[in-house]
Every structure is written in C-alpha cells, then in structure tokens.
Amino acid sequence: MPALQATALSKVYGTGESAVAALDGVDVSFQAGRFHAIMGSSGSGKSTLLHCLAGLDKPTSGAVRIGDTDLGSLNDEKLTLLRRDHVGFVFQRFNLLPVLTAQENILLPLAIAGRKPDRAWFDQVVAAVGLTDRLGHRPSEMSGGQQQRVAVARALITRPWVIFADEPTGNLDSRSGDEVLGLLRDAVSQLGQTVVMVTHDMHAAARCDRVVFLRDGRYAAALDSPSPDQIVAMLEHADRIGR
DSSP: OOOOEEEEEEEEEEEEGGEEEEEEEEEEEETOOOOEEESSOOOOOOOEHHHHHHHSSSSSSEEEEEETTEEEOHHHHHHHHHHHHHHEEETOOOOOTSSOOHHHHHHHHHHHHTOOOOOHHHHHHHHTTTTTTTTTTGGGGGGGHHHHHHHHHHTTTTSSSOOOETTTTSSSSSHHHHHHHHHHHHHHHHOOOEEEOOOHHHHTTTTTSEEEEEETTTEEEESSSSSSSHHHHHHHHHHHOOO
C-alpha cells in the first residue's frame, strides 16, 4: 500500500467564468520510505497538490488517502488530529514560535497533544539534525539554516506517516539549503520516513528518489533517481506540450 495516494483529485477555485482549475483529475501515489519531489512550472498546481495531500486544503472532487485513511471521510476535528499526530510539515518560512527555545519548538506538537516525548527518539532526532548544542537558543539567536533544522526536527518528533516540505530551501543560502536537503535525505534513508517535497530547484529534486511532474494541474510524468539534466529536459518537454 502506498504511504500516500491521490485519485482523480481536482481543485477548482471560484465559480462560473472566473473558475480556475488548479488541479484537474490528478492520479498519483507515493511509496513509503522514499524521498519524493513534486515539480512543475509556475501555476502547474504543485503547491495546491501538496496542500490537498496534507489535508490543509479540501479538494473539489477526488480522494486522498494517507496509509489506509481516506481524508474525505474525516470531519474537521479528526482531520486536525491526524495532521497533528501523523503528519510532519516543513515550510519555507520555518514557522517557529519566537518566544520558545529550539527544544520547546521541537516538542511543541507533543505538548499540544498532551503527549510525553520519547527521550531516546528525541535525542536521536536532535543528534541527526545537529542541534544538540543549540537546544536552549531561541529562533532570533539562530541562523536561517539552524531554524530550518529545528523545523525538520519538529516534523520528525511525532514519528509521522508522511513529512510534507513546501520549498524548504527557498529562504536559505546554497550551503544551508544543501544541509537541509541532506537532513531530509537522512530522514528517509536512516530513519525510514516518507518525505514529499515541492521544489522548483532541479538540484534539490535530484536528491530525491522520485520526481513527479505536473503541467496545467494534471499529472504529466515521473522520473526515478533523476539527474539535474534529466529534470531540466522533462520540465522543458512539459512546457512545450503545454503551449
């Protein structure tokens, strides 16, 4: 069973003549324990797809399953609990609480759920992201790369079924961005996580096991273990078809 699956997924914004189909009948699945990327030109629907897959936005039609759970069958309360307990998020802007220390930000999902942390797992996650000596620092006392490390650790702390990353290197310099991609890569290869990342960066996508391409809100193609040159060629091919 895939870790994540979309079937005939559509998302329409607006009505009548002003309606815009951000997604148009997308069928795609993501296997567990792999690092996936979603790519496409601006307006292709990649961020909308990520938001629907993560339960942050409701599709107009179609279905999303995380594991064996159909998101469409959940009411708002159960959907919130699923996102809190079983889904990890890494955003471009870090989304850390400035008044909390790194440790408190990492443990925030567990604190909200009223759950005690597994100390061994916490220590493993903190060591994996290289934050052992920064746990008492607040976001304002850390670089952008360090803040994103905190965000990655926070996404891992609940042992989620899937981690969603939306342009996680977009606000970072190339060195920090490469470090964060390495952390996500290690989360898959060493910790057994499933990661789905939206990116426009071909070098970031080349770190992934599989890249899914969208064009005009539709599934266009997928590549396994692609090189940057293969990714560029696929994006150019998709753009030519779309014209």
